[in-house]
Amino acid sequence: MITPFHAKYYANELILQKAGSDESKLSSSLFDSVLTINPHQVDAALFAFKSPLSKGVILADEVGLGKTIEAGLVMCQLWSERKRKQLVICPASLRKQWSLELSEKFNLPSVIIESKTYNEQIKKSKLQPFAQKEAVVITSYQFAAKMSQRIEEIAWDIVVIDEAHKLRNSYRQSNVLGQAIKQAVAGRKKLLLTATPLQNNLAELYGLSSVIDDHIFGDIKSFRQNYVTEENTDDLKYRLSFFCKRTLRKDVLEYVKYTERFPIVKEFSASDDEQKLYDGISSFLQRENSYAVPSAQKQITTLVIRKVLASSTWAVRQTLQAILDRLLKMREGIADIDTPIENLTDEDERDLLDEIEDDSESDAESNDDEQANAETAGDDKKIDKEELDKEITELQSFIKLAESITTDTKSITLLDALKIGFDKTQSLGGNRKALIFTESRRTQEYLRQFLSANLFCYCRRRERPL
Numbered sequence: 001m002i003t004p005f006h007a008k009y010y011a012n013e014l015i016l017q018k019a020g021s022d023e024s025k026l027s028s029s030l031f032d033s034v035l036t037i038n039p040h041q042v043d044a045a046l047f048a049f050k051s052p053l054s055k056g057v058i059l060a061d062e063v064g065l066g067k068t069i070e071a072g073l074v075m076c077q078l079w080s081e082r083k084r085k086q087l088v089i090c091p092a093s094l095r096k097q098w099s100l101e102l103s104e105k106f107n108l109p110s111v112i113i114e115s116k117t118y119n120e121q122i123k124k125s126k127l128q129p130f131a132q133k134e135a136v137v138i139t140s141y142q143f144a145a146k147m148s149q150r151i152e153e154i155a156w157d158i159v160v161i162d163e164a165h166k167l168r169n170s171y172r173q174s175n176v177l178g179q180a181i182k183q184a185v186a187g188r189k190k191l192l193l194t195a196t197p198l199q200n201n202l203a204e205l206y207g208l209s210s211v212i213d214d215h216i217f218g219d220i221k222s223f224r225q226n227y228v229t230e231e232n233t234d235d236l237k238y239r240l241s242f243f244c245k246r247t248l249r250k251d252v253l254e255y256v257k258y259t260e261r262f263p264i265v266k267e268f269s270a271s272d273d274e275q276k277l278y279d280g281i282s283s284f285l286q287r288e289n290s291y292a293v294p295s296a297q298k299q300i301t302t303l304v305i306r307k308v309l310a311s312s313t314w315a316v317r318q319t320l321q322a323i324l325d326r327l328l329k330m331r332e333g334i335a336d337i338d339t340p341i342e343n344l345t346d347e348d349e350r351d352l353l354d355e356i357e358d359d360s361e362s363d364a365e366s367n368d369d370e371q372a373n374a375e376t377a378g379d380d381k382k383i384d385k386e387e388l389d390k391e392i393t394e395l396q397s398f399i400k401l402a403e404s405i406t407t408d409t410k411s412i413t414l415l416d417a418l419k420i421g422f423d424k425t426q427s428l429g430g431n432r433k434a435l436i437f438t439e440s441r442r443t444q445e446y447l448r449q450f451l452s453a454n455l456f457c458y459c460r461r462r463e464r465p466l
Contacts, residue, residue, distance in 0.1 A: 037073070038256060040247045041066050045073035047245045048191055056190030056212040058164065060197040060246040065256075067193040068101055071160045074191060075136065076106045083157035084134065089181065090162035092140040098162070099138055110136040114143055130154055141166060145177045148184035156188040164192035167211050168204040171220055182211050197244065202228050205240070212243060264420060268413035274313065277401050281309060281316070284394065291330060291388050292323050292395065297340055311439035313405045314446040320402065324395045331388055411450050 040061070048057050048070075061067050075086055088098050088110075095112050102108040111117070111132055121129040130137055130150055144151060161167065161181075170178025190212055198204055206223045209216045217223045217239070227236045249258070270278065284292070285302050293301045301323075309316045322341055329335035414436070422432045438444050 037069065038066065038252065040252050041070045041073065044070040044245055044247070045077070048074045049077070054189075054212075054243060055187070056159075056192065056243070058192040058194065058197060058208055058212070058244040060194055060244060062246075062248045063195045064258075065247055065249065065252065067195070068098070068162070069105070071162075071191055071193055072102060072106045072108070075102070075158060075160065076108060078157055079108060084136075085132075085154060085157045086136045086160070087130075087151070087154070087156050087158070087185075088136060088138045088160045088162065089141060089144045089185075090138065090160075091166070092142065094162060095138050095140060102136055108136055109134060110138050113137055113139045118143075118147070128153065141177060141181065144184060145180035148180040151184040152186075156185065158191060159185045159188050160191045160193065161185075161211070162193045164194040164208060164211070165196050165199065165204070167192075168199070168207040171203075171207045171210045178207070178211075185211075197246070202236075205236075209243070216243070262424060264417070264424065266413055266417040266420065268409050271405070271409050273401060273405050274409060277313060277398065277405070278309065280394075280398060280401075281305065281320075284398075290391065291337060291383065292327060292391050294338055294340055296338075301341060307439050308442075312410065312443040312446055313402045313408050315440040315442040317399060317402050318442065320395060320399050324392065324399065327388060327392045327395065330383060331385070331392065337383065407450065411447065414447075414451075415454060 044059050044061065044067075048059070059067050059070050061070070078084075078086065090098055095114075099110045099112055102110050113129055118129050128150065130139075130147070131154055139147075167178045167181065169175040170182045173179065192208060192211060194208070197208055203220065203224065206217055206220055217226075226232055249256075284290070285305060305316065305319055308319050326335055326339060326341050329339070330337070418434055421434060426432060436444075436447060438447065
């Protein structure tokens, strides 16, 4: 016997069973969402539902058109149909943003699975942390590749891959990260999000298509012969139209009003000490043989130092100190040439390191270099103490020079740039507000202190009549 409650429940379930091309398919699943949806976003979501036999699609809207919203519409609809085994793979720096947007805009619960949370759940006797019953699983590229076998065990209803161009080389056997993720989600329905499906050559389109289905274009040799050598663009566009949808900003001007932007460039030149520090560290990093960085860690360490050095001299100090500490331990016999560098970045900057690892792993050539370095690591275990002492002295001089630069030129130039920006904003009727992007959180803390001490007085001084 069906009770009134069950009758209402079954009626609601039947309402949700709509054809993929029916616009009302999405409407019934968005009662709890808090967002304004644009027509092109609905079209993109319906495109993802269009073919029930398809193994996935690429949503390649231009930057700023709301690919996350489009993916959220698809996920929300599947959730309402009780298809709740959902996985989001994204750059490490976007994990929290995805969790926040799913919660605030679609009322979808989520859990971020990373090394720490994974190990905690294992200790609590949870055999498969990725098998969440009532939450969307969010993880980074790096961790997804590392745990590919565990991810493969789950019969995912949908796998959303954000910034999917990172997998453009996944068809190459040398691309370890791409191959691992591709294998982990093989056979599952996928939603690839990227604003740049094509950057350098047409083979990148093949790479993305192979993540969805290896058989869309056959092998890479056939793809190159048909579309790269012969330039059969019309046929390629036709084939892509079945699984790739791209919307440009010019296509949505009718109903999306973009804020006009006024680019203003403020140039600056590094001081003599800043240039000396930059040149010294750059020369140090270019050495083929060095005790400072383990061979297996050379590429990632070089990328970290260059990113942080470009951010501020304040931020690079700790990284240099971490390298120095390792050399001092080697001199004391506590560490050897294979010992990895500890505390390469602050704990709260782990996202930066994860993102760099994602970027380097997504490039096949990077993997080849990394492997070659790893293979040569430890060939000569004997430490030349004289050479070691020279590197220690050199790093100490870098740190001393960095500490002597209490205020960098970029910060002083920033004050001028803010004044110009504030004046322009005020002339347009806007508020005197600014959003400053940095490469490092340590740079943010430095700027907070610097601007707190200088900005107000500086602006007041500049506003006085001459």
